[in-house]
Amino acid sequence: MCCSGTLNSVLGLPDSITVVLFDLDGVLASTTVVHREAWKRTFDTFLRAQAGKEYLPFDEQDYLDHIHGRVSTDGVRTFLRSRRIDASAETVQMIGAAKNATFLAALAGGAVAAYPGSIRYLAAVQRRGLRIGVVTSSINSKAVLDATGLSRFVQYRIDGIEISRTGMRGKPAPDSFLAGAAAFGATPSETAVFEDALSGVQAGRAGGFGLVVGIDHVGGNQAAAMRVAGADVVVHDLDELLTA
Helix, strand or coil: CCCCCCCCHHHHHCCCCEEEEECCCCCEEECCCHHHEEEEEHHHHHHHHHHHCCCCCHHHHHHHHHHHCCHHHHHHHHHHHHCCCCCCCCCCHHHHHHHHHHHHHHHCCCCCCCCCCHHHHHHHHHCCCEEEECCCCCCCCCHHHHHHHHHHHHEEEEEHHHHHHCCCCCCCCCCCHHHHHHHHHHHHHEEEEEEEEEHHHHHHHCCCEEEEEEECCCCHHHHHHHHHHCCCECCCCCCHCCCC
């Protein structure tokens, strides 16, 4: 692991890093499957109404290619374009609202938890005095952080609500991560980004951050794709970065 002998070496980070910015879904909390199933239920209902029994169902690759890591409205438009469907703004909003209602019902039912490895890593980061932020496209970040007990680690949060309110470009543009670093008064070179979505990895690389870490909970070719997208390091769980 990089930077042997430095204060940050036990975290797997360069000594220059003072701020760590984590995506939420699939990095800190096990929301990815819940999100994917909510999107599938929502899109399949919509597609079935459009095409009847002959519709092509929404699948995991659709989620990874078009939805994962993006602001909801961007993801809906990107997926529908892939199916050559020209949807109105009202339709895009309707699909997003239906999905969100399904996700919130699952969250209320206890379907989401923090990854144990993420808790161990966040605790180690906190002990060493690095500043911790969450940068996510989700509009439910506060609810997820509170439900999973992760709020106690997070000093600053930028989410889908803030991205929409300020007009920031969503991932793969680096805007939200750059805003996260700026909120701590840090430069990108002093900031590490942790992502499980290719669009997020691309955002980290585009922003010139000091370290871009890919979290691969998917397997298959995802790790290789993350490296191509710009990840400096790829791990399966955050606590793999701990060296002591």
